[in-house]
Amino acid sequence: MALRLFCLIFVRLRWHADLVRRCWIFKRRSQGRPPTRACVRTLVFRLARENPLWGYRRIAGELASLGCRVGASTVWLILKKAGIDPAPRRVGPTWSGFLRVNVRHLRRVLAAYETRFNEHRPHRSLGQAAPLRALPDPAEGDVKVIRRDRLGGLIHENAQVAQGG
Incomplete structure (x- = not known):
């Protein structure tokens, strides 16, 4: 009798779980920042390569003038992941x-x-x-x-x- 009651409880819990899963269906969102488009990343790399004195903020400004809204932090992240120093003066001597x-x-x-x-x-x-x-003597005239x-x-x-x- 106890085994039958025990199995009945698990069956009912399973049915309840299936019912909740069917009634409460919603689209799952991916977590985190959405990925940057490949064309934007390519453009960031090109601007960084052709203009080595530009920093990530200047690159973001140039992209904005081209009509591509990308934040400076996104440009910084793209350059950092690629192993490119996102600061100005990537080429040239250090201060010391x-x-x-x-x-x-x-x-x-x-x-x-x-x-x-x-x-x-x-x-x-x-x-x-x-x-x-x-x-000094004072000047006259x-x-x-x-x-x-x-x-x-x-x-x-x-x-x-x-x-x-």
């Missing part, structure tokens, strides 16, 4: 490599800047006098000023010129 190669030039520029700072640049705390010079560029235009040096008369 640049500094190692140009150390002599950088020291020369720094020395020129230091000289300019200590000899020519006016300091507000010293009454507009450079640290290593005395205060029209003053002609000559501008010289130093360090390739990085620093502009202005000097007064004597008037001929």
Whole structure:
């Protein structure tokens, strides 16, 4: 009797499970982000290869201007999965490599800047006098000023010129 009751319970549970499965049918959704189309991935690879200085945001912007709405994070993910560095300057020296190669030039520029700072640049705390010079005499009348560029235009040096008369 107990075995028969036990089997009857399992049969009824099975029937209930089948009934629920038939009544509550819904389309199962795939989880996660939908896959990116192959044509978009190909276009991302092409833009990254032809423009090595562009980052993933610039590539996403160019795709948007072409009418393809792709987020920057999607472009980043596509490039990362392909093993391409998604940051700008994928080709070229690193910052530490640049500094190692140009150390002599950088020291020369720094020395020129230091000289300019200590000899020519006016300091507000010293009454507009450079640290290593005395205060200049005040100018009277029209003053002609000559501008010289130093360090390739990085620093502009202005000097007064004597008037001929």
